[in-house]
Amino acid sequence: MRRALIAMIAGFVVVAGTEAQAQTCRGTVAIAHSARGILGAGTAFSKTADAYGVSAGGGSTGWFASGGFQGLHYSDLGAKTWALTGVSGAQFTEPGNYFAVCPMGIVSYERTTKLIALDGVTGYTLTTMGGVSAGATAFQSTMFQIVPTGGFFIASDNARVSNAEEGTSARETYGLFQFGVGVMIGVRSSITPMWIVPINKDGGENSFAISYSFSFGRR
Numbered sequence: 510m511r512r513a514l515i516a517m518i519a520g521f522v523v524v525a526g527t528e529a530q531a532q533t534c535r536g537t538v539a540i541a542h543s544a545r546g547i548l549g550a551g552t553a554f555s556k557t558a559d560a561y562g563v564s565a566g567g568g569s570t571g572w573f574a575s576g577g578f579q580g581l582h583y584s585d586l587g588a589k590t591w592a593l594t595g596v597s598g599a600q601f602t603e604p605g606n607y608f609a610v611c612p613m614g615i616v617s618y619e620r621t622t623k624l625i626a627l628d629g630v631t632g633y634t635l636t637t638m639g640g641v642s643a644g645a646t647a648f649q650s651t652m653f654q655i656v657p658t659g660g661f662f663i664a665s666d667n668a669r670v671s672n673a674e675e676g677t678s679a680r681e682t683y684g685l686f687q688f689g690v691g692v693m694i695g696v697r698s699s700i701t702p703m704w705i706v707p708i709n710k711d712g713g714e715n716s717f718a719i720s721y722s723f724s725f726g727r728r
Contacts, residue, residue, distance in 0.1 A: 538696070
């Protein structure tokens with residue numbers, strides 16, 4: 510399965526505790542303005558796949574974590590899948606809070622009960638990822654903030670396809686480069702379009718994603 514897409518969805522909505530108006534390393538709104546957390550939703554697509562997802566998370570000063578659910582459709586395989594994803598990491602900023610770096614870890618479990626349009630053929634993929642994302646504030650006003658962001662991740666897929674009689678497993682390791690621009694609207698919401706480029710991935714395709722995040726509650 511084309512894990513570049515689900516790996517990108519996994520990184521859609523990540524939240525952090527920081528005094529900046531945004532989680533600068535990811536180009537999203539920060540949990541610093543929320544006592545309860547952040548909700549998010551996003552969609553992504555490539556030439557042969559499309560996806561949607563929702564996420565919720567929280568954090569404290571410097572660290573963040575989120576969990577989410579995703580649905581995917583692979584047009585060339587005739588398969589629909591669902592996935593559960595967890596993201597965690599930490600944000601490090603310079604004194605002015607204009608530049609930030611975030612080491613991150615991501616775990617995703619994707620499952621299908623009908624693969625390649627064949628009844629009785631099932632499959633799952635467990636993906637683990639580690640990497641770094643960075644961002645810098647390019648423009649800031651009382652209403653808007655523009656944050657270019659980019660990151661590089663190493664991903665490992667462990668996939669298995671089986672039927673009632675037998676199964677087969679495979680493992681693949683590859684890289685993912687992602688870059689985008691976060692647009693913060695006030696201190697409570699953000700829109701982040703992003704490109705995702707797989708590196709040394711068998712059958713990998715470039716993907717485009719866009720996400721929306723919203724913080725709720727007050728400290």
